[in-house]
Ligand SMILES: Nc1nc2c(c(=O)[nH]1)N[C@H]1C(S)=C(S)[C@@H](COP(=O)(O)OP(=O)(O)OC[C@H]3O[C@@H](n4cnc5c(N)ncnc54)[C@H](O)[C@@H]3O)O[C@H]1N2
């Protein structure tokens with residue numbers, strides 16, 4: 001016998017590893033596309049092309065934090081007439097400097113008048129009308145200079161970089177940009193993406209009722225899938241329809257797609273079938289960089305580049321026709337390239353890669369590593385991943401509800417339940433990582449807890465019941481001006497059970513009382529006791545510190561971390577004592593509460609982080 005074999009044989013492309021393929025795609029993306037200016041309301045989801053800098057301090061004037069009375073701190077407490085009956089309300093005309101021996105009504109956000117250096121809350125005053133009908137305000141408490149006043153630039157300094165170039169603009173960032181007075185922003189241009197389905201058997205979903213089963217017709221689901229995957233990234237896709245397996249028609253569609261788009265994505269026609277023309281057409285139009293990838297699903301994935309107008313060549317992804325292969329290869333190959341083009345820095349991984357424990361045994365493929373679709377959830381201190389079931393690349397149900405791809409190594413045999421594998425967390429989709437009762441732990445993901453989780457009775461696969469952290473809260477000599485700090489702390493601790501709460505005045509009770517109190521609370525199975533104390537270097541203060549320290553097994557790492565947070569906020573923080581240690585099974589942390597209100601958020605974050613650690617470790 002002589003002549004050509006009628007059917008395509010072995011692939012002429014060598015099989016590259018997933019890393020090699022991803023590296024190849026990355027190397028062909030030169031960087032973000034050009035920049036453009038868009039209106040703020042069109043910037044959601046875009047990538048910022050320039051640092052956003054505060055041109056003005058925020059607040060630009062000393063502003064009241066409370067509804068109350070602006071006055072001179074030296075005058076409080078005492079009785080005073082008001083110098084302007086209407087007072088200073090936010091947004092109203094300026095009423096000039098404060099008269100001597102007077103106070104002035106002020107509302108939250110209004111500029112504090114010249115002459116005043118403190119604001120007293122309305123609750124801390126009495127309004128008196130004398131026999132002549134003259135109004136006087138009795139200020140009941142003392143008030144420190146600066147109390148209840150946001151100093152100029154105390155929220156944001158002039159010249160401060162608030163958002164870095166290349167950050168993704170979410171709702172929070174829109175708020176920040178608006179606060180900076182930016183009605184339009186410079187962002188990177190979105191890539192134009194064209195989506196094409198290929199195959200004689202395809203019928204548009206809109207005509208699903210006309211399917212001819214005898215000819216093996218099926219609904220084209222890849223096109224809606226790929227358009228939606230692009231849209232999830234913020235990229236509006238150009239839907240080029242489906243094309244039959246006809247070489248001239250395919251060529252014409254591809255030419256048209258390259259004329260209109262920066263990136264062209266097709267599905268189907270990349271394997272070894274007699275009508276699989278994609279690779280052939282792409283090597284005719286440009287350069288095919290790979291045509292076989294060692295992964296399951298997605299083996300015949302094809303990547304090519306075609307000359308465009310500028311240095312950045314047009315990218316072509318020929319994804320396999322099987323819908324699951326199409327989904328997975330879009331996530332692994334196309335999505336990172338699109339993200340880079342739209343401005344995300346090269347070194348930012350787009351999927352968090354974490355350790356996950358298999359909830360079920362998983363068979364391995366002896367030849368190709370598999371990207372197994374699964375549902376990950378945070379459970380008792382680690383991530384547990386449950387397979388979405390039978391993984392054949394035609395079974396589209398296996399991508400539904402998946403929120404991660406498990407990297408199953410190639411090997412013979414089965415990975416038993418409980419094996420820890422790497423999981424790529426998918427940021428979009430019907431559900432992201434299911435939070436634990438205490439919330440998703442951000443970047444602080446531990447594959448295995450330091451100790452086995454206490455709730456050992458909970459079987460893998462069953463959600464944990466909420467187990468609120470038990471917290472004791474002791475405030476020593478708390479300054480009324482720190483109410484905001486305290487309420488912020490309560491917000492952070494809102495999901496916790498506050499077992500005990502007490503205010504303690506240094507003058508009133510002895511240090512022994514304090515030590516006894518902590519001992520009793522820690523026996524009441526508090527996991528965390530926070531001692532909020534505005535202490536300095538005085539003798540009484542030292543005795544309080546000693547009393548807190550008594551009986552504690554010190555935890556210098558925690559104390560150091562707390563102190564560092566304070567130092568990052570103010571050099572004066574070094575004067576404030578910080579104590580951290582354990583007593584019985586309780587972590588006790590003493591930390592200042594009286595730092596400027598701007599410190600509070602950071603302190604609370606620290607406390608929340610500590611609380612979370614305790615949840616997983618104690
Ligand atoms: N001899 C070989 N045959 C195949 C190999 C191989 O190595 N040697 N690889 C297999 C693998 S792995 C995959 S994946 C597929 C990929 O094939 P193609 O990319 O050429 O895709 P098609 O043959 O066109 O279609 C495959 C499958 O998917 C269905 N399909 C296609 N497009 C759509 C769409 N838009 N919506 C829904 N379903 C679609 C199509 O009907 C087929 O069932 O090749 C294997 N073969």
Ligand code: MOO
Pocket residue numbers: 295296297298299300320322325393394
């Ligand atoms: O590689 Mo294919 O995508 O397994 O079905």
